[in-house]
Amino acid sequence: MTAASELHFKSVNYTGQGKGPRLIVMGAVHGNETAGTKGITRVMEMLDKGELRILNGSVTFVPVANPLAYAKGERAGERNLNRNLFPNEHPQDFEDRIANWLCPLLAAHDVLLDLHSFNAQSQPFVMVGPRNNDGPLEPFKHEEEERALARILGVKRFVDGWLRTYGDGVQRRMRGSAELQTVLRYGVGTTEYMRTTGGYALTLECGQHADPQAPEVAYRAIMNTLAHLGLIDAPKPQPVPREEMEALSMVEVHDKLHDDDHFSRSWASFDRVKEGEEIGRRADGTPVTAPFDAIILFPDTGAKANNEWYYLARVNAAF
Incomplete structure (x- = not known):
């Protein structure tokens, strides 16, 4: 296997001639979660062949966000990339080096779609962010846009409350500790970091790791997002009806x-x-x-x- 020091990071951008939002789509934040990589590769092939065109705004694809974990076929390279995701002037591990490249890239965009998968057999679901608020933990002002995007991805199960609930657990464990804020940072992954930059973001769990339908879920979500944001010439996808939604907090x-x-x-x-x-x-x-x-x-x-x-x-x- 290639040494971590020899690996490079890759993103591919397609920019249309019209105005529009800047979307970033990522796969393989965890190296054994390849549905997103496969869905991204399929859409990029369509763009490269001229079967699909970006007319407005731009989309940046990161097919493999963590190349070390991907090469190993494991969740992490040296640690979980989707925790404590911040730039680091003194990187201590491979994931810190990814963060130093990835965080500025996220900040240069408006919307993130992060594609994952999971261990157990279950249906796909999307993790959404907080309600609009100006609180200290996760201030946010794009609730309406984020939840509208969640409803057109093609899944019917929605989960919110991650960072708030994680933060409650941290505060219980470390009440009065000077390290509280440091440990709270550990709950920040790709979507949480994206929201700190003023954008909005969704994590789509596309299905079980080996489910042959999971790459199809990823592909459909990318195409629906491109249409929803007006980046391609396609009808706007219809949101899942509220009576069919399973929303959990x-x-x-x-x-x-x-x-x-x-x-x-x-x-x-x-x-x-x-x-x-x-x-x-x-x-x-x-x-x-x-x-x-x-x-x-x-x-x-x-x-x-x-x-x-x-x-x-x-x-x-x-x-």
């Missing part, structure tokens, strides 16, 4: 307290639990139960002590 994160804490069964994201139902057991045998009727998200059997173990979400009727 992350509300709680629960930590492992000991490495020997364990789940009582094999949970997958979007499994439903009833209030009082056992989710796991602490190392001393104490049961961990659901505090309310909820949906489990991102259960992590490999989590270490004092790290996120699983999240709980509720149905959000006001998406």
Whole structure:
């Protein structure tokens, strides 16, 4: 395998002659998540053959955001690129070097579509940002545009509340610690960083890693986004009807307290639990139960002590 020091970063830009937004589409932020790379490659081939034309604005494609992780076929190169994503004057690892290239590139655009996939068998979903606010954690002013884009990607499941819920967990763990802000930064990935630059952004989870339909989900989402933003000559895609949407808000994160804490069964994201139902057991045998009727998200059997173990979400009727 090529040494990390010999790898380079690649982006490809297509700019139309008319005015329009600047879109960036990324794949393989995690190296084993290739659906986005395949969808991007398909659209780039159409553009290069003249089968598709960018008429307004511009689109930049990053088929492989993390070339080291991609070469390894693993989630990370040296660490998770989608955490603590900030420029670093003194890069400590390969992902820091990616960030020094990627963060200015994100800041030069208006809209980000970041394409991912996941481990367990489940339906695709999109992660959206916060409501408009001027608070200290994640100030934002593009709620309407971001959620309108989410509804035309071609999926019916929507999840919000990531950074707020993650931040609540950090503050619980580190109440009074001088390191609080540093650790809060760890929750910032591609979409969160994009929002700090004044843009808006979505993470689309296209399906299970090996699902042959996942690249099709990525392709459809790219094409719908290009049409929705007016970059190509195509009809505007229709938003998914509200009665067909499944909108969820992350509300709680629960930590492992000991490495020997364990789940009582094999949970997958979007499994439903009833209030009082056992989710796991602490190392001393104490049961961990659901505090309310909820949906489990991102259960992590490999989590270490004092790290996120699983999240709980509720149905959000006001998406």
